[in-house]
Amino acid sequence: MPSLVVVTIQSALLKVAANITAQTLSQWGAETTLGIDWARVLEFALFGLISAPLISFWQQVLEETFPTQNGPIEPNPHAQPPTQKPSQRYQTNWPNVIFKLVLDQTNGLCFTNIIFITCTTGARVQSIGLLFHEIETRILGILKAGWKIWPVVAFVSFLWVPLQWRVIVTSLVGFGWNIILSFLSR
Template identity: 35%
Template sequence: MPSKLVKQTTQAAALSAISNIFAQIIAAYRNDKPFQLDHIQMLKFAFCTVLNTPLNCLWQQYLEETFPSQKPAPASSKKPVEAQRSLDASNVFKKLLLDQTLGAAVNTVLYITVMAGMNGASANEIIQAVREGFWPLTLDGYKLWPLFSLVSFLWIPVDKRVLASCAVGMGWGIYLSLLAAEK
């Protein structure tokens, strides 16, 4: 049986490929052209997801282990384990802050670097692409990801967070695919 990490990566890559296909359909419609699937572009998005999903799974695990969303129950409590835990708002805030700064920066640079590299960019061109694309992409991401991250940290189990973010990220993936198609 495949490991959780392999399963999550495979599921995320499939969702990424699907979002790219939707983006290609939308782009064809916008340009009044017949839809013709660009397999290479779809595979590039899936491959980028294969590279970043394990890192994101490990990141989410680290955040939860370091800053658990739930406070442990007092040892003297006689309530069932589920009822013993309470929200640790301070830890949720710390995770949100780290995820939306360090996590967002790493993901954005990784995305831009991998996509530019797969499109044949030189090292200097990749650096330039990161310089030009980092802030616009990061600021666009702040329209979606902080709210999702907060919901995720509050209610989604850590082992389901990356897959949940991939499901929500289908819309984000369509946006990224359309953005990449313009370049």
């Protein structure tokens, strides 16, 4: 099981790699290149360092409040005795999965993307009012783009990825997503 520090570092490194990849791709084939904008890379690193622990906490709260699995299924006492030792089976709690998915894709995604916008534009705006304006202007477009991929990732993650690995799995999928965000945040 990875520690929170390891997960946070991995998340930051994946976001850095995604941003460098996006910058490289955006300059591919251009007659003149501007090189890597290291301030942008640093913004994505900051986003990874801030968001990973918060997302880990969020995932833990969701799972503890709305567990994906109900406890072991009790064998039917009237059924034929098994010929081999029964394994413990758990039953998926579908209402919890759906409720968790809705919460994650509304509150969780909105909060994460507000952090993203703050990390990637906060140092370049002159006032908190301009930062709020930037968030207000961009959040819906980023959410709409995110809803094309993240509900599926979250659904699969809730069903088949153990809690302690969810941030890493979503960070790996997020590598591609962060390339897209790099283009959206220019």
